[in-house]
Amino acid sequence: MTVLGIDHVQLAIPPGGEERARAFYGATLGLVEVEKPAAMRGRGGMWFQAGPVQIHLGLESEMRPSVKAHPALVVAGLDAYLARLAAAGCAWTEATDLPGIRRGHTTDPFGNRIELIERGGPVVA
Numbered sequence: 001m002t003v004l005g006i007d008h009v010q011l012a013i014p015p016g017g018e019e020r021a022r023a024f025y026g027a028t029l030g031l032v033e034v035e036k037p038a039a040m041r042g043r044g045g046m047w048f049q050a051g052p053v054q055i056h057l058g059l060e061s062e063m064r065p066s067v068k069a070h071p072a073l074v075v076a077g078l079d080a081y082l083a084r085l086a087a088a089g090c091a092w093t094e095a096t097d098l099p100g101i102r103r104g105h106t107t108d109p110f111g112n113r114i115e116l117i118e119r120g121g122p123v124v125a
Helices: 018-028 078-087
Strands: 009-013 032-034 046-050 053-059 072-074 093-095 101-107 113-119
Touching: 009 018, 018 032, 018 046, 018 053, 078 113
Parallel strands: 009 053, 072 113
Antiparallel strands: 032 046, 046 053, 093 101, 101 113
8 A cells, every 4th residue: 555645635615705715826826726527516616726736625604714734835936925925915924943944824815724835955746
């Protein structure tokens, strides 16, 4: 048995939050919205992708943000992401506890924690 990777991370958003999700995950983080399979479209929500990474957003009527559990996205060009987050009015908390790794946290419009990581060396794909 071998785990080969993570297919996706699922986060919750409240019903009616789709446009705010598109603004954050699409415009601010630069992920591309991908069409859900026909059998799943009736459930609502949306999927985003960047390279092999997918984030699925599911609708929850009594949604509570994920403030501890979170996706950690490895990025290149963290400064550009920080500028986009600032322009979108998103708070950023820098974390300095791991040597050689530049990282920190923001939240999506629903309070879900999102970590961005830029390693000191080249990103290994």
